[in-house]
Amino acid sequence: MAGIGFELRHLLRKKTWFGLAQTYAYASVIGSGPWVFSIVGILLMGLLSASLVVPTSLITQFQTSVTYLVASSLIFTGLCQLAFTRFISDRLFEKREEMVLANLHGLLLLVLGSACMIAMVVCFTVLRGQGVLYRILMISGFGLLCGVWVLTVLLSGMQRYKAIAALFGGCYALIVLLSAGLRHFGLEGLLGSFVIGHFLLFAGMWTLVLQEFNPRQTLIAFDFLRPQWLYGSLIFTGLFYNLGIWADKLMFWFYENTSQVIIGGLRASLIYDIPVFLSYLSVIPGMAVFLVRIETDFVEYHSKFFNAVREGGTLEYIESMRDEMVYAVQTGLGEIAKIQSLAVLATFVAGPSLLRWLGISDLYLPLLKVQVIGAALQVGLMAVLNVFFYLDQRRIVLWLCLQLVVLNVLLTGVSLYLGAAFYGYGFALAMLLTMCTGLHLLNRELARLEYRTFMLQ
Template identity: 25%
Template sequence: MAGIGFELKKLFRATGVLGVLRAYGYTGMITAGPMLLGIFYLMGVGIIGSYFGLDEHNRELLTSMITYNLLISLMVTSIFSMVVTRYISDMLYQENEDEVLSSLSGVLFFILPIGCLFYGVFQMLFDTDIIRLVLNLTMLAELLCVWMMMNYLTAIKNYKGILIGYVISIIVSLGGAVVACHFVAVSIELLLLFVCLGYGVMMCVDLALLYQYFPAKTQNYFSFLHWIDEYRSLVIIGFFSSIGLYSHLVIAWFSGVGKHIEGQYYGAPQHDIAALFAFLTILVTNINFVASVEVHFYPKYRKYYDLFNGKGSISEIEVAEKEMKEVLLHELVYTARRQFYTTALMLSIGMTLLNKLPLGFDDLMDGYFRILCVGYGVYAIGNVIMLILMYFTDYEGAGISTIIFAVISTVGSVISIGFNVRFYGFAFALGSMAYLVYCILRLYFFLQNIPYHILASQPMVRREKRRFFTFLGEDLNKNLKQSRVFKKRKIVAEDNKSGGQ
């Protein structure tokens, strides 16, 4: 959904340092808040557990549990995330706000059983501890809700409310864990419980914010399924982006640097810790994309398309196209330059700082950090260009780019298992480079003929794509309405009967 809200735009126009810091802080919270919160919990519970005497094996097991929940929830929600975002955007554009919130219940109807059933069976095959099973399923369900709600929260632009939710979540989770460990013996179950409480608080705050903004009047919970038929490429983009981004982590768990922790849990601490800190370097580009590209590029983009939809002359359209391209090129170069500086800074000063922290960094981890910093940096720039392709509704090009990224990163990571452990991470970097090159070429050729793509490439007659998911959504909505009508008639009949008696 293009546009970051008038409140944030106003902050970016401010000249004071405080206003700029607030603007970037809010932007970071919107773009990367849940992911940062997950990383914060991973590090926080580890530190708390270590302080109160939790042994290394149990700390690794706890970290692995949280990591499994994060990755599974991200993979499941990636199937629907892009489609739901497009659905919300279309409903807001059509001024059908009544239809927005009902779709949240509909998408949760699918992802909660899919995620929890899969993970529940997976857990029961290896782990018979009922308390851990319940806590892990609770966390997974909360994460599924939180990730999906973020698609809706970006629409309401209530930055302060979202920030308050994060703060309360952290206080309840980590603050509560510290207090509890003072009075109760520290354990995996106790720390896992407070992580669940933290995400539960965040979920409730997010839900309250959504109900304050969107009216909950309609009950067309499954209308969004039609958007899967209309925009199937969005499912591909979301799913393969996640595959490319996370598959190399999972593959490393079963490589020469990986280790079996307990039961179904595996990890590769040397690779995972390096990847975690390397991943943080792309936050600069994610924030800069929203803060820079949307603030400066989006108005030019909107003006250009409005001229096609309105009464713009050919000369006005040509001038607007030139301005839009110039601004886009400037912002992309600016974003890439910032990411390059950030990566270079982390490879020099960042390496020194990480080696001084009690994280156990050695030569192997230093090597992983270097190559993954480069890989994530290249990925971040490629991802920004892919998002620009989606701005221009080139979903086909965006989908192909994510498939290239996922295939090269995943297949390359599998092949690299047969090589020396020092080569892990190169496959992800190679996949990121292929991703970037394809996105650059695709955007270049697209912009060369942008009037053609806007006008001539469109079908002469608009035909609605009504396939399996459309019919499924209509049947589910119809059956739901019929069951409600039946219940109302039954209640009325019982009331009449009791009144007659």
């Protein structure tokens, strides 16, 4: 994340309103990620298709198909994203940039190959009876999304923010426009536009990586699989984190009282999915603040602290940098809480009008409010986990993610048992309890940071 922090600090030094706006705009694009863009794109495609008299059933089938692609690809690539990020970070710290591109190609080969095989098995079982073109597009979409999630681990180290913003915005805008032109081909036309757009996004991201890391003689390498460079805790952390985020959605999809069959063996919960989609749009300002605060103030003092440790700084200076780190964390979390509270209040106020504009019943409003709170808590949890990653507390992060999975499953199960009035509370409470646990552990770790740094190495 050092590249992001460097660029954000450069923009903040302008000390102008335009520089501040640029800072938060870049942070919003990088921090929110492709998942928010995909939510906006899917919603716009649904609205545009409905206005062009495409059958509602086809729109529902398309949105359900894409939702499954996004969820499954995130969970699947969660196995490698964090571990590969750590591998790349360590190699860059060692000034061995020549290893980056070859190992990226090796990871892409493994991920895309296994993703296509898994998708083919699913298409011949869960989606048997569907058209050949539909199943081919689902296989292609799953593979491309997996590739996009893998490439994002390198984008954070690059400083081509204008190009990245233009790439994301342009590709998702193209998806929406293509859906209007291909709507006459029905479900395959809508899904085809999604696949084409993500192919261009994948190609563009790969091109940006090639420009940053020059290719060497070795085209493909699998050094990241060496035992000494493979962190098992990070493999399970990525898996548990994504499972924790999607556990309640999966349970609502496959609980008969809250879902229905949409296409093939794919089920969806229309009563739950729409508020979830809308709620994640509220995290954009919180994610921007998260990146600006954590990746500028905290990272700066974090670097000074550990540089002083390695280079023999005075104890007074080391303690001073530790205090500045703690203050930066407190300030950052406080600002995230403030901006997300405003986003929650804005959603509460504008929620009825937003639902009416989208042609959605006001009956969804209570669930939307709960989901917005849950999404806001998720931003706070992400900030806490990010600080733990900087402190290299992998075991704590693993246990927090495992706690999130267990709590989300248990509390969502309770909410399903209690009835519609309690839908969404399982996810929100799971996020709240996990974040509180994380804050307690973070306070403890920061208080004994010097001890851990000097005595436990």
